[in-house]
Amino acid sequence: MEPQPRFDGPPPGCPAHQGDGGGEQQGVERVPLYGAEFAANPHAFYDYLRDFGPAGPVELAPGVDATLVTDYSAALHVLQNPDTFVRDSRRWRALTEGTISPDHPIMALMGYRPNTLFADGAQHVRLRPPVADSLARLDAYRVNRTVEKVSSYLVNQFSHRGSVDLLNEYAKELTFLVFNEFFGCPPEIGDSLIHGFTTMFDGTGDAVEANEVLSRTLYALSVEKRKNPGDDVTSWMIEHPSQLNDEEIAHQLAVTLGAGIEAERNLIAAGLMLMLSDERYFGGIGGGGLLVEDALTEVLWNDPPIANYATHFPVRDVDLGGVPLRANDPVVISFAGANTDPAVSGSQVVSRRAHLAWGAGPHACPAKDSASLIAVGAIERLLNQLPDIELAVPVESLQFRQGAVHRALSTLPTRFTPVRRQRQSAGAEHAAAAQGKQPGQPAAKGGLWSSFLSWWRV
Template identity: 70%
Template sequence: MRAYGPAAPVELAPGVDATLVTDYAAALQVLQNPDAFTRDSRRWRALEDGFLPQDSPVLGMMGYRPNVLFADGAEHLRLRQAVSDSLARLDAYRVSRHVERVSAYLADQFKYKGTVDLLNDYAKPLTFLVFNELFGASAEIGDRLIHGFTGIFDGIDAESANQELAGSLIQLVAQKRAEPGDDITSWMMEHPAKLSDEEMLHQITIMLGAGIEPERNLIANGLLLILSDERFFGGLYGGGLLVEDALNEVLWNSPPIANYATHFPVRDTELGGVKLPAYSPVLISFAAANTDPALSSSRQMLSKRAHLAWGAGPHACPIKESASLIATGAIERLLNEVPDIELAVPAESLEWRPGVFHRALSALPARFTPVQRPTTPATAADRGPTVGSGQARGRAERKGWWSSFLNWWRV
């Protein structure tokens, strides 16, 4: 695609044409220029004119929703301040402690077995459980949130999953209106922006959706690099610095969100000689921009903050510090719990989930020497359902990861 210049014509799905920016400097030009590029997909000309298939799989990610991601100007600033100010109240120590608790709980489910799917049995539930705590979800609401998001992300009965998700969020907002707590949901309600219940629902949806899926893929992709690259494998168990280095390399070379940040030019324009029709979708390839050959001679000298995996400009990720903290803590704790862990299959045989937007593994099987079970009565088996592979994981999901974790923590 680089042969086209800084951007290339692509077909995201049948009948959905777009332009994909692959050049680092051009990507910054789009991301940092809201006057020339709008995020409001209601202005998508082909969609307005009825030329797009209404059942297109990409519309779920690109179609308009009344949240901060698709807002511009004063409305974006109002919503962004409510989101950013609330996230800024997160205490790093609190986040780290909760990651430790959740990691210990999950490791307690599989460390006696000797095998684990590090994506589906560790990174995925860990991210759900951590975000449930940060947003103040009760046991019942947390279980419903997980069920809804899991169905949407995995494409399982999406209509039912959407209904479950909407119902759980309505319940969460109503609960926090009645009984505010020390959590992101309550902080957003208290914000001077005075978000309505409907605005709350849409902001929480995008915050959770944009946090959970990329976060679990960041953890899994980081673990894959650590367990498959000789520069890391066998040398990480003494501290966190190398974990941070591994995650930084993932964000440069294998970002969890590979292509996204849909923009629409407000007029016919050019980007490095490439013509962009007004109100046609322009997406940023974070993966391509980060590996732009023009950066090859200086990439090693670039700051870890110079990659575009977190975006840039007014829509840059507002929770990148906490996201990095969660991923680092999750990997460190795992390596402490099972220090001889290794991939159970060759790295090149792993499968990646198909999709335009993400860089996501389907599974990450690993093996290790099983930890000997304690002889005390309060073993992991006594603490509720496990989240191991196959039927065990299915039982845990049906009974509820969040309520199971809360029960385990009370023991």
């Protein structure tokens, strides 16, 4: 059972907080960013933290202290000044002094790995181009075609039922299948990656073992693609002039797939939730007038799927708008808090695309264009196939997963008029029979990619 946070100060959002608006934060009671209360209403916590100034003291997990930046300008300053704020978590004071154990669960998110996310300076200059350049080669036609085909396949699995959990049976599985196609995964490797990432993200098994399996699988994918290159991101990374070896490729794949899959599925689900609950969009008589792109922009501004991350470590003691930051203590960017900074939300001159959901500076997300296309296509295709789909529960009753980093629904139950599913190809029916299930049922655990490939290739 996850430890519940203890917070004895003024309730989040309470204007009675008596802090001095900044100043020395050592010894100040920290605001816990975990547990059911934070998951239910994170913006009340961000509002409360603003009383400390542009950044406030938080606890990311039990015993894990950090400073959270909720001010838009301050967040940009940190993100765009890599000489002062670095990403290499081996600097982390609590880790070097033994306050945080190297096997603490938070290390899965904050522990150093030799990939572009934790790289600075020359190492970052070497590791980022293979990732960014390869992702840039995914053209819009291929993205749209893949999403359309995957969406059709998934909807065919549940369209006859009249109900579906759009998070776990659509957004999640679509993201896995689309990413597996883009990265050129063979059947067995793709199945292993889906199982490993599901275990890591959803807590369905041993996370340590899943991480080891993922490491071996991604290394095997690099080895396979070096021998048999294809028209895919993994092969393009291997062919890049930076000439990364298989171990380096595996590390870049881990961060690219891990961050991409978690963020993408949450973005799709959040976009669908907004579309189905707000009459400005899909709901209401005759449908709403705003577009899917508008819904996703609203999500990215107000509730980005990666809400609090991009951990930085000041190389020296610095002052951030009146808030003192100690060298080598973690400074986390609240993308959700910065985007909803009253100074920004009240401005009439901010561009619709000026949100920080994709980050900024040298570590800005290199896949934002493809990620946006995937989300738009996934939502549009679903709504076209099931035009009367609606939420099966009041939007206020939907639950969010606990955790400081993500903003992620637990489920998204919906209902619609059942429609006759398309007849499966002989190849897909054979794959279904081999897995011991009836045609049209979802693939068995660990076999989703293999089953989809059988359908795709016939």
